[in-house]
Amino acid sequence: MKSFKIGNIKLKNPLLLAPMVDVTDLPYRLICRKAGAALAYTEMLNVGAILHENEKTRRLMKTCADDRPIGIQITGPKVSEFRTVIPILKTGNYDLIDINCGCPSIRTLDNESGSFLLKKPEKIASYIKILKDNGFITTAKIRLGFRNNNIVKIAKLIEKSGADALTIHARLAHDSYKIPADWKFISDVKKQIGIPVIGNGDITDGKQTTEMLKIADGAMIARAAIGDPLIFKRILNYLKTGKEEGFDFSSNIKMFDEYLRLAKKYEVCDLPRIKFIGANFLRNVKGAAKMRADLMQKKSLEEIEEFVGSMIFDI
Ligand SMILES: Cc1cc2nc3c(=O)[nH]c(=O)nc-3n(C[C@H](O)[C@H](O)[C@H](O)COP(=O)(O)O)c2cc1C
Known part of the structure; x- marks a missing residue:
């Protein structure tokens, strides 16, 4: 390449x-x-x-x-x-x-x-x-x-x-x-x-x-x-x-889960930033608007981790 x-x-x-x-x-x-x-x-x-x-x-x-x-x-x-x-x-x-x-x-x-x-x-x-x-x-x-x-x-x-x-x-x-x-x-x-x-x-x-x-x-x-x-x-x-692959929600949400793990490890992100970034992962899937609204209600990194964890479990 x-x-x-x-x-x-x-x-x-x-x-x-x-x-x-x-x-x-x-x-x-x-x-x-x-x-x-x-x-x-x-x-x-x-x-x-x-x-x-x-x-x-x-x-x-x-x-x-x-x-x-x-x-x-x-x-x-x-x-x-x-x-x-x-x-x-x-x-x-x-x-x-x-x-x-x-x-x-x-x-x-x-x-x-x-x-x-x-x-x-x-x-x-x-x-x-x-x-x-x-x-x-x-x-x-x-x-x-x-x-x-x-x-x-x-x-x-x-x-x-x-x-x-x-x-x-x-x-x-x-x-x-x-x-x-x-x-x-x-x-x-x-x-x-x-x-x-x-x-x-x-x-x-x-x-x-x-x-x-x-x-x-x-x-x-x-x-x-x-x-x-x-x-x-x-x-x-x-x-x-030469083949274009499609967006895959479930693989991508696992990347957000990894992001959360790293955010906890390095302590560089505040909650509004994590929510802003997270909301961008919640798209191109049925029910995305409700998922984003639910994410915004979360009050801690742990709550977001749990929310994302359940999503990985569901898919
Ligand atoms: C949310 C956001 C933040 C950005 N922040 C920067 C930045 O810090 N430095 C910079 O050089 N460009 C910044 N840009 C511009 C992008 O690096 C890029 O030049 C522009 O979005 C065009 O590329 P794209 O069509 O792939 O989005 C930002 C763009 C977006 C959407």
Whole structure:
């Protein structure tokens, strides 16, 4: 199977789990890896929050020996903070640092971070140089532009600054998910830069992954992996056999059971997060709405474990 390297990290296959706020915590990454994801990232973390040693941020930064290779995704408004945060990043056992230049949330834009950086390409370049000078394998995740498409210019600058790979979510910062990701620009960039390009946007099955891998080195999956970690297994099977397997509720709910076990072990998830993630598993099956409503009533991790356990017993 075609795969690629980021710096000296050799990926076992070309499928990546996208960074996702409220989703890609340590237990979630571990179940997606078990299903086949070759690389996973923390959710986006603001450098300011890391520097202030915010308790929630610290939990989200947690990783473990099985959680490899791992990228920590960071963003922030200040070059000085990128310098100050280096010692903390060095203690973290991360394989690579990814710079988020794509988040369009109002809070992030107010903080002059995320996709705001697409308006300040020279800042992205400075961040990359600081991380590279400190020995980190460094990548960036960008969109096609802020309001105007400047993807080729930014991609070339990112390469010139020393980045080891580039991920492109093929939409402008303010495009909603209703606007299809435009993969043509991923293809354009791939032809014009030499570092690996990871394509992202609207991948939901094996056939689309195959199309993405014709134009990019890697395929990154976000929404389709929420509540369905086994998408990685199905896609890998498609890449080997050309056969698309269907979603299987009972196998997937066992993955949520595993998530709960890991959440208990690593103590990184609060109850609202576990319920949000769990609700995404309860779909594509008869009675899903009632199951989700029942889940929301649960008052502890133990109650959720019991609820999910009975579901496994029932199927
Ligand atoms: C719930 C959620 C949280 C997200 N959080 C992040 C994040 O922390 N960092 C990031 O770079 N992108 C984030 N994204 C964007 C995704 O990584 C991805 O670029 C986008 O959803 C397109 O991929 P998809 O079509 O496979 O969903 C998030 C998306 C979703 C749905």
